[in-house]
Amino acid sequence: MAVTGNETARQLVQYVVVRSDLLHQMAWPLGAIITQACHAATAAIHLNYNDSDTQEYLAQLDTMHKVVLQVPDQPTLSTLSETLREKNIAHKLWIEQPENLPTCLALKPYPKEAVHSVLRKFKLFK
Numbered sequence: 001m002a003v004t005g006n007e008t009a010r011q012l013v014q015y016v017v018v019r020s021d022l023l024h025q026m027a028w029p030l031g032a033i034i035t036q037a038c039h040a041a042t043a044a045i046h047l048n049y050n051d052s053d054t055q056e057y058l059a060q061l062d063t064m065h066k067v068v069l070q071v072p073d074q075p076t077l078s079t080l081s082e083t084l085r086e087k088n089i090a091h092k093l094w095i096e097q098p099e100n101l102p103t104c105l106a107l108k109p110y111p112k113e114a115v116h117s118v119l120r121k122f123k124l125f126k
Contacts, residue, residue, distance in 0.1 A: 012057040013065045013112050016041050018104040018125050019077055020070040033103075037068060040094035040106035048090050048108035057109035069122040074102055080118075081105055089115055 016037045022028040048054045057064060071077045081093045081102075090108040095101065107115060 010056065010111055011065060012053055012060070012109040013067055014041060014044070014057065014107060014109045015115065015119055016066060016068045016104060016106045017077065017080060017119070017122060018068060018070055019073060019102075020125065021073045022103060036094055036096060036103040037106070040092055040104045041066065043094065044090070044092040044106040044108050047092055051090070051108055053109050053111070068125040069119060070125040071122060077102055077105065080122075083118060087118060089118065 018033060018037055022033050022036075023030065045054060045058070071080060077093070081091065084091045084105075084107070089110070091105050093105045094103055096103050
């Protein structure tokens with residue numbers, strides 16, 4: 001938890017989940033993959049701007065915490081997006097245009113414990 005003055009702020013995390021096959025099988029440049037993650041993270045914040053967790057996360061500007069995870073391919077990313085939707089976990093599935101290619105997704109900021117059970121099987125992106 002981050003400490004601000006005499007109070008303790010909750011640790012909020014924004015999770016970004018990226019397809020690893022873009023790098024390892026499709027040979028996308030790393031910069032292009034990072035750009036996809038940035039698009040998804042920004043879109044998730046925008047779509048959930050008025051959410052109280054999002055506002056608290058943005059208020060912690062210098063201590064924002066993001067975690068970038070990987071999925072092996074597009075079907076796994078789509079399945080994860082559907083699972084998140086079923087569990088009412090706010091997120092943005094980023095679909096690169098004009099290719100219409102799902103590349104990654106980002107959740108709105110959440111306390112880690114609120115989404116850990118859905119994301120725990122995924123490893124850090126590398």
